[in-house]
Amino acid sequence: MFKEDFLHYIWKYKLFSTENLRTTLQETVVIINSGDHNFNSGSDFFNAKLNIGDQLWAGNVEIHIKSSDWYVHGHEKDSNYDNTILHVVWQHDVDVHRKDNSVIPTLELKNYTQKDILDNYHQLFSSQDKWINCENDIKDVGKFQLTNWLERLYIERLEEKSKLIEQLLVSSKNDWEAVLFKMLAKNFGLKVNGDAFFNLANKLDYTIVRKQSNNLISLEALLFGQANLLADEIQDPYYINLQNEYSFLKSKFKLSHQIVTPFQFFRLRPNNFPTIRIAQLAVLFNKHQSLFSEIVSITDIQEMYKLFNISLASFWKTHYSFTSQSKMSSKKLSKSFIDLLLINTIIPLKFIYLKSIGKLNESEILEAIRQLKPEVNGIINKFDQLQISSKSALESQALLQLKNSYCIKQRCLECVVGKYLIGK
Structure with missing residues (x-):
């Protein structure tokens, strides 16, 4: 399967067909603004704007693998989730309600997500005995994309x-x-x-x-x-x-x-x-x-x-x-x-x-x-073997950041390389 953060990623970057979206109750859904990604406690996306049916809604979006996870996490007892305007799930297995017992519209993403996206995700994260998940493909990322990413790193x-x-x-x-x-x-x-x-x-x-x-x-x-x-x-x-x-x-x-x-x-x-x-x-x-x-x-x-x-x-x-x-x-x-x-x-x-x-x-x-020469160490040497060479200390420092803060922590969904490989 996959982790919930992958669904966050799909929703955030709209990696699904946004045409003719419908809730599980067959109401039309038009995404005006998918919301601000929240990395702290509370709903997964704040300040979203959606047309559901004939009504314009502004509020929060909550995302789960299964609809029933809403109850597993106890959201029905938490008034902080009363402002949820859409429940986005991979698999719909039960209707969910707010604390006041009103039904929350649910969008089942598996009906709108391309198979290629899932295949690319599984290929990236199912790597066995690899130094980094993308080691076979990182060289395929465009030079312009990679250069900008290294500067940001x-x-x-x-x-x-x-x-x-x-x-x-x-x-x-x-x-x-x-x-x-x-x-x-x-x-x-x-x-x-x-x-x-x-x-x-x-x-x-x-x-x-x-x-x-x-x-x-x-x-x-x-x-x-x-x-x-x-x-x-x-x-x-x-x-x-x-x-x-x-x-x-x-x-x-x-x-x-x-x-x-x-x-x-x-x-x-x-x-x-x-x-x-x-x-x-x-x-x-x-x-x-x-x-x-x-x-x-x-x-x-x-x-x-x-x-x-x-x-x-x-x-x-x-x-x-x-x-x-x-x-x-x-x-x-x-x-x-x-x-x-x-x-x-x-x-x-x-x-x-x-x-x-x-x-x-x-x-x-x-x-x-x-203007400074790159450091020489095991991590930089390994990237060089993957055809990602360091011409200056900027690249070597950035690659150390990439390896230690992203690759080791499996943060591929936050990495330009991972995003490219999943979305290609």
Whole structure:
């Protein structure tokens, strides 16, 4: 069979013959407006306008697989359903009544729906052992349709990312610089240490970071100390200097260790060691003490790359940790790492900020993300095998949204691809 949401889909998009519609009591039905789809409690469609018989009706439409589902759901006892002007069902098995015992006109859709629509639906949802339901057919969707859908998916992804940022704005009393610091810290930790970095930044009062940002050794000491990475006995002048500075800051600002997520070094490439990433984060906020203001004013991606062109203190040019020495290297932020920061922090934050002040231009956001290379991961590789390739970070981000928010959740009826395949 099928689920009730398929009937919602058929009614919403009128995927049935609308000529000569009649109720189960043979009254003519003319659809003027099928109504607004309601995804919350209450009738399935609000504010519909229908001609039933010789009468114009305005009200709600309720949809069920069988007419008797009206009683299964207890609608006959609920006055909220008294404004139902049409009961749309697949199979009519019993007359239904409102709370006042008046009969509700019923339309049986199976008499008006084309067989092709049902066959396409069953073919899409009866897939067995497939990565996504449409994997054999997604390549057949028109380029224009798919391009527009991916753009919408990317904007949707930005909207979802805004939820965390909005929470941080509330907790920081709309301090955009503080939110940027927390979001960047999270992304500096990448997947393995992201939670630990975010915990470090979120537990640390940003006003203290701001006060120490003009002194690199103080800022380094603050971050390394709060990360509990200055507790060892290491006879190195740089390390001892950090310990002494942190001891002073700890006393001055009454700091305490609140970090509950440990930092991981195991199986990480040396360039991703938390010591290196913390050192880079410190240099970045030492070099740009109003980083968010600078980011907002920049419209060119190449200027963004220059913004993140930083050089570490001399100690870190020959070390990956406080104890392990390395060959001399600048350990600058790589272009691919900066791309991740732009994708996951800078562009989303800028999107939300411009939206909040009423100056959002979506085309500029889309143009910016198109200039970045796509991520490389298992999901993007699998779509590439299905002949849906990513030419930029816009496509890769959109495909991640598609897979995680639609394909996995079987939301094919809300997806442009699913709609095309069912309606073709």
